[in-house]
Amino acid sequence: GVIALDDRERIVLANPAAGQLLGFDPADAIERPLLEVTRNRPVLEALAFSKGASSQYMEVELDDDQNRVIGVNATLLSSEPSTRCILVLHDLTELRRLETLRQEFVANVSHELKTPLSSIKAYAETLLNGAINDGENNRRFVAEIDEQAERLYELILDLLSIARIESGQQSFDISAVSLVDAIDACISGNKAAADAKEISLAAQGAPVDLLVSADDEGLRQILNNLVDNAIKYTPHYGRVTVNFHVDGSAAVIEVRDTGPGIAAEFLPRVFERFYRVDKARSRELGGTGLGLSIVKHLAQAFAGNVDVVSEIGEGATFTVRLPLA
């Protein structure tokens, strides 16, 4: 946005972007004082602040309901009698939001890495301090180190997946992929985990194959993360089913379980990075809190989406839609 003011702070020129940022009609603003046109106190303060210097830059948070942040560049023009000051406004809201997200992400990653590492360090120190000769506990301590190292490994694999997804479309090889093959591979890959809990795991109602437009490995990761969660959170003797059908130009894949379900209040958040309904339970089950955010980003990278429907005690159904090839 650009606004030019005269020596009495009346508007000489305002472009549409400035009007949009500060909520006024530029055509109606000419020759009116800025103070009258916008009640945005922070901007007026920035202007006042800029007096006395030839050029000033300030970031201000607007008083509006969206808490927008704008950068205000105020330049005083001494050689120009009719225009005394030019304000250039940049909307920085999205930039600041992304910066905050990035900071939160780094803080979360550091925390998640630190927890298993601290355990590994503590067990290793205990072993070095003599427990290595303690026949009753030494194997248990080494097993703990192994388990925590596995957690670190899973976390790093998930972080690498996120990095790959974020690096954009070019990192995928999108082609026509057989859904039946991907589902079969997912079911055989997860069979041992399901058997261990006597959970029945099956694909249902798949009369013909469908070809979807996706990256083969990415599609397998989507299915795998959803089925892995379904088995993880479903108690013994439960049921996990994967089925698919066509809806218009999309293939709809549903992963349904008979587990504890997710309360309505948490549903909108489960696709966020590191979000877990029950942190301790997720960790105990070897979760990283990244699985569903990876599913969401992969589905979006393939021009599809993912959604969840659930009720407490009624299991959960995750639905992925992908374009047919």
Ligand code: ADP
């Ligand atoms: P995690 O590694 O913790 O499983 P995810 O991103 O895969 O991370 O899932 C986020 C959270 O969503 C989980 O911690 C869990 O609380 C909830 N969740 C995911 N899938 C299911 C499911 N099938 N049944 C119940 N809760 C689930």
